[in-house]
Amino acid sequence: MKKLFAVLGLSLFVIGCTEVGSEAWCQDMTEKAKGDWTANEATDYAKHCIF
Structure with a gap:
């Protein structure tokens, strides 16, 4: 059971x-609901993915 949690934790860490x-990252942000974005994420998205 501990191994399962370790693998899940590591997977989430790598994905994040x-x-x-x-x-x-741009693809992940495109799929994420705009209402869940932070101000920094919106700024970074505009800076790196649009322009």
Whole structure:
């Protein structure tokens, strides 16, 4: 059971660590509800994914 939680935790950590501005990060943000974005995420999205 401990191994399961360790694997899940590591998976979530790796998924959450996409580099801001990368193609994967822009895709993740596109799929995320706009109402859930932080001000910093919106700024970074505009800076890296639109322009």
